[in-house]
Amino acid sequence: MDLNVTQAFSIVLLILAVGELVSMKTKAMIPSVFVSAVLFIIGFWTILPGDVVTQSSFATPIVYLSMYLLLTHMGTLMSLKELLSQWKTVVIALGGIVGIIALTLSLGNLLFGWENVVAATPPLTGGVVASILMSTAAAEKGLTSIAVLATAMYVIQGFFGYPITSYLLKKEANRLADKVRSGEVKMEDNNQEKAEENESRFRIIPPLPEEYQTTYVILFKLGIVAALAVAAAPILHLNQFVVCMLFGVIGRETGFLEEKALVKSGSFGFLITILMAFIFAGLSDATPSMLTEIAVPLFGIIVLGLTGMALISMFIGKMFGYTKEMSISIAMTALYGFPPNYILTVESARASTKNDDEYQYAVDEMLPKMLVGGFTTVTIASVIIAGFFVKLL
Template sequence: MNYSVIGAFTIILIVLTSGEIISMKTKAFVPSVFVSAVLFLIGFWTFMPKDIIAMGSFAAPIVNVAMYLLLVHMGTLMNLKELLSQWRTVLIALAGIFGICIMTLTIGKTLFGWQTVVAATPPLTGGVVASILMSKAATDKGLTSIAVLATCMYVMQGFVGYPISAFCLKKEAKRLLGLYRNGGKEAHLAKSETASELTSPRKKLIPPLPEEYQTPYVILLKLGFVGWLASKIGPVVHINDFVLCLILGVIGCEIGFLEEKSLNKANSFGFLMTVLMAFIFANLSQATPAMLKQIAIPLFGIIILGVIGMYIMSLILGKALGFSKQMAFACTLTALYGFPADYILTHEAIKSVCETNEEKEYVIDDMLPKMLVAGFTTVTIASVIIAGFFVKLL
């Protein structure tokens, strides 16, 4: 069946919206990407044409533009001051990523083969960007089932990460609540003062443009310019363009050339993320029931190996850096979902344990910054860098 551009666009958005609504109704316990993936699979096996994603205009070159702009934008989300203040969290999160790679590239390689673990590991360490990079690389090499595996890894990893994280966070919330009820109120005041210092405005080398000139055109122009620079510099220094976008985005924001949270200010973030989310499901058009059966064992096997690797590293480094074992493990598990699930899971755990607003505030001030920084470290930074490196290994 053939659809017009707007008809295909509408059907794609119906699927994505359905996933989002179900995720909201279940408080993110059922991931939106899982629901959307199932609906797309049913659609591809029944009434949807295989190329409906391209028919809806969610294909190159707009996807490539979206990738460049979003990755530069991710750099503008970083607050280096906060990352430095949470250096222990950053180290634990990176150790978790290291644990994933060690387990998948040793035991995983023996069990499932080199190409399988190389394609599946970056999506396991992060989010949509890593999944797209690996699935595209696999597709370019004609490895259809491997490309589907990379997509499915992104879709399924949250089902393991959510319940384990919820258990760890609830346990940590109970521990902190006990500290608060046994004289932790003064410590809370000290934390509040430190937090106010971290959120004070940062001085930039380049002063910000007047508000009236911070229009979508101007902001997108600057993001596009930085992305173009990355595309020119990348081949020269032998660094993946998308990894360089992230690095240059951080630098551009720190010196004041780029606005913080650029795409949000340009009112463009939502649309560009929609482009990426639609594109990632395009690989599922090649997935047959037989292929899904074939990749099921490596899919869940690699996830289990990755979680074991994260747990071992979180135990070792968490103890050395003064984290409770449950908080350290929760920080590493952010690799399986990132934001906003890290925010939602933390709040849900705290609400289920604390009784007063003062108790909630105390526990949130301790747990939430760690979870957010960990999620940013794993999904936004580490997974993109790892994917840029692993693309060359496939």
């Protein structure tokens, strides 16, 4: 079915809007990303063309541009001190991945066979790159159903990750909000601490006057920093998306970038919409016949992997003083990465808090952990794991 760009755009936005409205009505008990994913997959199985997202103009060039700008912007949400303090989050996220691998390669191997668990485990620990590596390797060996399993794992795992993470983050947000309600945390003191962090000792560029912080100026500065990050990534031998976030932190610390840059430019909402639409486009690959063929190993490996992930992340988190809800949520970012980790955090905080102070405190506490967790699992660890597992297939 061929649609014109406005028709395709309207369909995509209708699905995203319905997801958001359901989330609001259910107080994030049913997260928007889960609802939208279900609607997209039903649509792909019935009346929607598989390329409806591409037809809506959300194609690769603007998706990558959005990712670069958004991740640079995410860096402006954290100070250097805050970023460095997240080393515990990195350890918890990696521990969760170890838990996935431990159970899938042991019990999973006994139940579903070596080739199935080797192909499905890397996509479960992270994103699309791991899925592509494993499905390609399986296809080259003539293992067609195994290749399908690797692809389906990437496509389906979010259906488990979205609702579970939403439930856990709501409990965590409510706990944090209670601290504000009881007076244990005074937002005046907390805001003062944040203000002191914003006054970085590395600031060498004076703040731009408010009247000059226009959409064009802010986007230009974000574009410059993102361009430098992409150019530096091969030199640093780091993933370009990770470097974008790191350069965003540096841009804020030096004063070149404003805090919450895209929000101030008025561009954040549209760019996040582009990314969310692009993520759901991958559901067009999950045909009913595909899922029927590999349903048992697919869902079995997911359940085993999540069990191992939860046990190890809770154990490590307890040692570091993190709640079990926050620890598992950090590890669960492996199932979806960015931007769903951002959306789930904000929605859960909004649903569990009663005023701006409670909301802001909950977001400030949870969002950096969820962002760093997502980078650790999806962007870094999963690619390394997939590179190793390809040799085991």
